Amino acid sequence: MPSASEPPGNSTHTAPASAGGKIIVLGEHAVVYGHTALAGAIDRVVRCQAKPTDGLSTLSIPAWKIEVSVTDEDTPGKALRALLLAARADSVALHADSNIPPAAGLGSSAALCLAVARCLAPDASPEEHRAIAGAGEAQFHDRPSGIDVALSQCGGMARYDRLGGLVPLNVPPLSLVVGLSGVQRSTAVQVANVASKMTSDQGQTATAIAEMGDRAKEGIAALRNGDMETLGRCMSACHEALGIIGVGLPRLDAMVEVAMDAGALGAKLTGAGGGGAMIALAPGREFEVCAALGAENFESFVTTLGATT
Numbered sequence: 001m002p003s004a005s006e007p008p009g010n011s012t013h014t015a016p017a018s019a020g021g022k023i024i025v026l027g028e029h030a031v032v033y034g035h036t037a038l039a040g041a042i043d044r045v046v047r048c049q050a051k052p053t054d055g056l057s058t059l060s061i062p063a064w065k066i067e068v069s070v071t072d073e074d075t076p077g078k079a080l081r082a083l084l085l086a087a088r089a090d091s092v093a094l095h096a097d098s099n100i101p102p103a104a105g106l107g108s109s110a111a112l113c114l115a116v117a118r119c120l121a122p123d124a125s126p127e128e129h130r131a132i133a134g135a136g137e138a139q140f141h142d143r144p145s146g147i148d149v150a151l152s153q154c155g156g157m158a159r160y161d162r163l164g165g166l167v168p169l170n171v172p173p174l175s176l177v178v179g180l181s182g183v184q185r186s187t188a189v190q191v192a193n194v195a196s197k198m199t200s201d202q203g204q205t206a207t208a209i210a211e212m213g214d215r216a217k218e219g220i221a222a223l224r225n226g227d228m229e230t231l232g233r234c235m236s237a238c239h240e241a242l243g244i245i246g247v248g249l250p251r252l253d254a255m256v257e258v259a260m261d262a263g264a265l266g267a268k269l270t271g272a273g274g275g276g277a278m279i280a281l282a283p284g285r286e287f288e289v290c291a292a293l294g295a296e297n298f299e300s301f302v303t304t305l306g307a308t309t
Contacts, residue, residue, distance in 0.1 A: 016049040017049075019115040020046075022040065022107035023042055023105075023176065023305055024271060025279065027215075028273075029245060030210070032194075034163065035210065040156070041151050046112045058093050061096045068080060079113065079140055083113060086131060105272055106270075109136075110152045113135075141191065143195075145160070154168065156169070169220065177289045179280065180276075183249065183274075183275030185274040205245045229265055232265025232267075236266045256269075259292070286302045287302065
């Protein structure tokens with residue numbers, strides 16, 4: 001570990017580093033308010049490489065159509081500044097590639113920030129990597145819960161809450177269908193909208209938030225017991241609750257309906273909502289669900305939760 005007088009970064013480091021995305025199965029938004037969430041790391045990643053430069057530090061992510069410098073005032077530019085400052089790194093040119101769809105609720109920004117942290121500070125401790133990544137993630141999201149960075153770092157399946165942190169779950173990997181709405185959205189905006197509703201709707205949002213926390217706990221028990229039907233019901237209940245708190249989208253509702261009609265046990269939006277992705281639990285019928293979504297011109301893929309990074 002670097003000493004207090006030594007920067008954790010190393011501008012001459014050029015070896016690539018990577019970090020994975022995630023899916024929140026149950027409990028998004030609720031986890032921001034101290035409730036439990038169930039989530040898993042997915043088998044899609046961001047890979048990053050850094051090279052020293054005599055000019056301004058830059059970040060290039062062609063797959064996401066991002067090209068920024070450290071002086072830019074958009075969100076990626078601010079995140080780059082925060083990451084460099086936290087890592088105490090010299091000027092670098094960062095290049096990243098990714099197969100995680102951006103702004104879809106799949107942990108793309110956390111994976112990016114952790115991959116950059118690992119790249120800039122290869123000899124830092126896991127705690128330092130988490131802190132560096134968290135500084136960047138705070139630029140992407142308002143009041144980030146911390147689950148995305150923690151899960152990207154640890155991998156596997158886990159329960160999470162702010163008080164207890166990430167608690168790994170010893171459960172088999174979970175296969176899910178991911179459907180992409182094609183609508184990018186800002187997590188920060190969705191979180192802020194929910195916070196506003198928490199103070200203006202006489203408790204309806206708070207009740208729905210608590211309901212999602214309860215369903216997350218029930219879903220974790222069901223997953224441990226191999227009870228996929230109960231897990232699916234918890235997912236569908238949470239989709240309804242997410243609609244109540246105002247983060248739903250008709251396109252996501254339509255995808256959920258298609259998945260359920262094709263034999264899914266449960267389906268819901270995942271992440272902040274307002275766009276992004278839907279997930280469906282359909283053991284043994286994943287490709288039938290993908291085919292049904294494709295017939296309605298929705299893009300989808302099958303992923304396995306429980307990946308390690």
